Amino acid sequence: MSKKVSRRTFAKVAGAAALASAVNPSALGDTGAHGSSTTRPQGNGAAQGDSLRAFPPGFLWGTATASYQVEGAVKEDGRGPSIWDTFSHTPGKTVNNATGDVADDHYHRYKEDVQLMKSLGVKGYRFSIAWPRVFPNGDGPANPKGLDFYNRLVDELLANGIQPYATLYHWDLPQSLQDRFGGWEGRETSKAFADYAGYVTARLTDRVKHIFTINEFGAFIEVGYRWGIHAPGLKLTGLRLNQTRHHAVLGHGLAVQAIRAAAKPGTKVGLAENITVAAPVFETPAHVAAAERATREMNAQYLTVIQEGKYTDWYLKSAGADAPKFTDADLKAISSPLDFVGINIYTPQFVRAADTEPGFAHVPHPPSFPHAPSPWLFVGPEALYWGPRHVSKLWGVKEIYITENGCSSSDVPAQDGKVYDTDRVTYLRSYLTQLRRATAEGVPVRGYFLWSLMDNFEWADGYTNRFGLHYVDYDTQKRTPKLSADFYREVIARNAVV
Numbered sequence: 001m002s003k004k005v006s007r008r009t010f011a012k013v014a015g016a017a018a019l020a021s022a023v024n025p026s027a028l029g030d031t032g033a034h035g036s037s038t039t040r041p042q043g044n045g046a047a048q049g050d051s052l053r054a055f056p057p058g059f060l061w062g063t064a065t066a067s068y069q070v071e072g073a074v075k076e077d078g079r080g081p082s083i084w085d086t087f088s089h090t091p092g093k094t095v096n097n098a099t100g101d102v103a104d105d106h107y108h109r110y111k112e113d114v115q116l117m118k119s120l121g122v123k124g125y126r127f128s129i130a131w132p133r134v135f136p137n138g139d140g141p142a143n144p145k146g147l148d149f150y151n152r153l154v155d156e157l158l159a160n161g162i163q164p165y166a167t168l169y170h171w172d173l174p175q176s177l178q179d180r181f182g183g184w185e186g187r188e189t190s191k192a193f194a195d196y197a198g199y200v201t202a203r204l205t206d207r208v209k210h211i212f213t214i215n216e217f218g219a220f221i222e223v224g225y226r227w228g229i230h231a232p233g234l235k236l237t238g239l240r241l242n243q244t245r246h247h248a249v250l251g252h253g254l255a256v257q258a259i260r261a262a263a264k265p266g267t268k269v270g271l272a273e274n275i276t277v278a279a280p281v282f283e284t285p286a287h288v289a290a291a292e293r294a295t296r297e298m299n300a301q302y303l304t305v306i307q308e309g310k311y312t313d314w315y316l317k318s319a320g321a322d323a324p325k326f327t328d329a330d331l332k333a334i335s336s337p338l339d340f341v342g343i344n345i346y347t348p349q350f351v352r353a354a355d356t357e358p359g360f361a362h363v364p365h366p367p368s369f370p371h372a373p374s375p376w377l378f379v380g381p382e383a384l385y386w387g388p389r390h391v392s393k394l395w396g397v398k399e400i401y402i403t404e405n406g407c408s409s410s411d412v413p414a415q416d417g418k419v420y421d422t423d424r425v426t427y428l429r430s431y432l433t434q435l436r437r438a439t440a441e442g443v444p445v446r447g448y449f450l451w452s453l454m455d456n457f458e459w460a461d462g463y464t465n466r467f468g469l470h471y472v473d474y475d476t477q478k479r480t481p482k483l484s485a486d487f488y489r490e491v492i493a494r495n496a497v498v
């Protein structure tokens with residue numbers, strides 16, 4: 001398995017747990033209330049024939065980006081350095097030694113970018129706040145000029161009828177916290193994160209009604225602290241690794257408490273996790289039950305402990321002496337109730353039923369399995385059905401957002417200047433069809449944020465893997481809508497797969 005492939009197919013500890021697992025879609029929610037879309041009136045502009053493809057009325061369509069991937073302006077207005085500045089400036093760490101120094105220059109072009117969103121018709125924008133803009137050292141004195149950028153952005157979004165959905169941590173940890181505490185290896189970082197979360201919440205929630213604490217525990221810890229492929233480039237193992245994972249979920253939980261304490265009324269809080277989605281190799285009751293067990297175990301260190309307030313027996317048993325050290329108070333904080341759960345979904349992990357512990361077995365992708373140019377991104381649309389369904393069934397979550405979904409493509413402008421990304425359109429159409437299957441069964445998915453609004457800095461892959469609905473010419477910063485932008489505009493207008 002190449003390192004790139006391993007980016008999302010982390011060898012998470014897998015195991016069994018007794019779990020009721022009958023296949024019964026009606027158990028997932030009130031299908032009467034959400035109804036089958038075949039019997040519902042259609043959303044704006046729905047054409048005849050769309051009924052079998054329609055999403056629930058009021059479904060939120062959005063796009064997503066993240067601070068270090070789009071903003072640039074890394075030294076402006078008092079921003080401190082992040083671990084991604086350090087990492088990307090270390091030769092050999094990113095493809096072509098790319099950095100986020102300029103990226104999409106969104107810091108200066110955000111007004112233009114809001115117009116791109118408006119032209120798509122999105123009603124939500126998921127962006128992240130760069131912690132080192134707000135606290136250049138991670139803790140200590142705040143830098144109000146840094147937060148001002150987000151004030152300007154939020155005002156511009158609202159003036160254009162787009163709701164802001166803010167993520168507090170999308171991987172750009174202040175370098176100073178890495179230097180002083182080993183980043184997430186240190187409990188001090190969890191605490192500093194909560195303080196930062198409270199500070200931002202007090203200043204933005206008069207206008208920002210949805211806050212995500214952390215983006216993808218299962219990526220920044222595994223890829224950054226375990227595989228060394230992302231910042232800070234560490235290769236931890238054993239207890240040190242498990243303790244680092246624990247500090248990440250603890251930081252989330254402490255932040256939830258700080259957000260609750262500081263938020264204006266009406267603020268909702270959640271997270272955005274790239275859960276490992278176990279998809280049954282095919283849909284027999286036994287394989288479906290195995291997939292539910294597998295999803296719970298493969299997410300034991302992250303979403304499962306957050307939802308259940310305890311680590312699974314199988315995880316603790318497998319970790320043995322390397323199990324993280326924690327207190328009951330930690331678990332209580334980690335499992336602070338959430339208003340919604342965001343899940344980032346790109347690809348499934350296939351499993352089948354097995355008689356022996358842990359009650360399921362992984363079924364690896366053969367080399368010929370279709371994938372996007374990003375080698376980890378196996379095309380498995382059913383992930384967008386099983387992901388939310390598992391979250392609803394396993395933990396009774398009532399409000400789910402798909403906080404990221406999309407694909408890279410080898411986009412090249414044609415002679416007429418347009419990018420005909422039919423592969424992305426096909427990917428999106430088949431994934432959205434599976435998502436629609438979930439909503440039609442009553443799985444409470446409230447919205448979908450497509451990754452990404454525009455091409456951007458794709459971490460260690462630099463600028464090579466483009467995920468945008470808009471093509472970005474990095475020499476001129478010109479944005480050009482791709483065919484997929486036209487597709488998404490139609491989806492949104494009809495509130496249906498097209």
Ligand code: FCB
Pocket residue numbers: 066069215216219274344404451458459467
């Ligand atoms: C997700 C990240 C996001 C982007 C997409 C392609 O894991 O959250 O920043 O890199 O993958």
